[in-house]
Amino acid sequence: MSLKPNEIAAFQPSLAPYKKTDGKGLYLHVMPSGARYWRFRYRWAGKQTAVSCGVYPQVGLEEARQRRDAFRQMLADGANPADHTRAERAAEIDAQARQRVATRFTLDSTGALAVRLDRRAFTLSASETQELRAFLDATRGVGA
Structure with a gap:
């Protein structure tokens, strides 16, 4: 039925x-x-x-x-x-x-980086993003 x-x-x-x-x-x-x-x-x-x-x-x-x-x-x-x-x-x-994973890091057209980790989120301005990139480039070979 x-x-x-x-x-x-x-x-x-x-x-x-x-x-x-x-x-x-x-x-x-x-x-x-x-x-x-x-x-x-x-x-x-x-x-x-x-x-x-x-x-x-x-x-x-x-x-x-x-x-x-x-x-x-x-x-x-x-x-x-x-x-x-x-x-x-x-x-x-x-x-x-x-x-x-794809939306965890987002770079907008102005160069600002938005980072989202679980429930936390923060945004770096374009100048802060450039400073972070310079820091990471400088430390890339250290300690390897």
Whole structure:
């Protein structure tokens, strides 16, 4: 039986987690905290497993069904959806790490250097940046 959006909104948390199926392997896992997780259940290498399709309400019913269909197509093509999800997540983490490193030091058009370290940030004026560069150039060979 397919779920309907108004049914999903009406699901109440209980003392134990429970599942409400939508069909073709897609189900909504309702937790005691009230959190709701979309999951796709499938068999791979003879074992039953599940992969996340997102968190309700950030991922709605239609989007969860689209993700389910994409996972079913992967299975038909001989690919494990969990491997795809892991690779996607690793690529996202790598992109975030590159973004953090890339934005840690910023040099603007006037020559001012902005430095951001975690939650701390400071800016050196163009003249202070030149002084720092001269200092680093002067100490480059010292102690090596």
